[in-house]
Amino acid sequence: MTATIEEIRAILKQLAQSQQELSQSQQELSQAQKELSQAQKETDKQIKETDKQINRVSKQIGELGNRLGEFVEWQVRPAVVRLFQERGIDVHEFHPGISVKRDNEGLEIDLLVVNDTDAILVEVKSKLTQRDVDEHLQRLAKFKRLMPRFRDVKALGAVAAMIVPNEVASYACRQGLFVLVQSGENVIILNDAEFTPRVW
Numbered sequence: 001m002t003a004t005i006e007e008i009r010a011i012l013k014q015l016a017q018s019q020q021e022l023s024q025s026q027q028e029l030s031q032a033q034k035e036l037s038q039a040q041k042e043t044d045k046q047i048k049e050t051d052k053q054i055n056r057v058s059k060q061i062g063e064l065g066n067r068l069g070e071f072v073e074w075q076v077r078p079a080v081v082r083l084f085q086e087r088g089i090d091v092h093e094f095h096p097g098i099s100v101k102r103d104n105e106g107l108e109i110d111l112l113v114v115n116d117t118d119a120i121l122v123e124v125k126s127k128l129t130q131r132d133v134d135e136h137l138q139r140l141a142k143f144k145r146l147m148p149r150f151r152d153v154k155a156l157g158a159v160a161a162m163i164v165p166n167e168v169a170s171y172a173c174r175q176g177l178f179v180l181v182q183s184g185e186n187v188i189i190l191n192d193a194e195f196t197p198r199v200w
Contacts, residue, residue, distance in 0.1 A: 079187040128161035155200040
């Protein structure tokens with residue numbers, strides 16, 4: 001069975017048409033790859049810009065959190081001596097922003113309220129979390145070791161914040177800490193009159 005010239009011409013014509021379609025498809029694929037590559041570059045650029053914006057916003061939020069913490073600290077400062085005196089702890093001075101480094105270990109105390117026999121370490125936050133409470137308990141545990149001049153006083157702990165979720169307040173009380181909260185324009189001690197603070 002031999003093919004006629006007409007059949008060969010038809011086969012060659014089909015082959016030429018198939019090659020032309022393949023060439024067209026390859027050109028379209030190449031164009032699509034170029035467009036995809038360009039779109040990927042634009043997406044990468046947008047992702048980088050978004051990352052920069054997220055970093056800027058995160059930094060601003062962090063700064064705002066620090067400013068809120070400072071605000072709360074300034075609200076708490078004038079009240080702490082009076083509040084603890086009302087609870088029968090005759091403190092008469094406070095020291096803000098204590099920082100200690102000893103034997104490769106550090107300690108930072110937002111407010112240290114003292115008299116000759118008592119030292120109250122107050123941790124101040126804009127919003128109090130259980131983690132904040134746990135960290136303050138660790139701070140209290142190493143206080144006398146890192147500040148030995150206070151080794152003969154009763155060390156007590158307190159946490160203060162603008163926002164204190166109920167479960168966190170309960171947790172702090174169970175750990176033996178005073179809980180100071182914002183109430184209107186005043187700062188109050190949330191613990192009831194029967195509360196007995198833990199002594200370190």
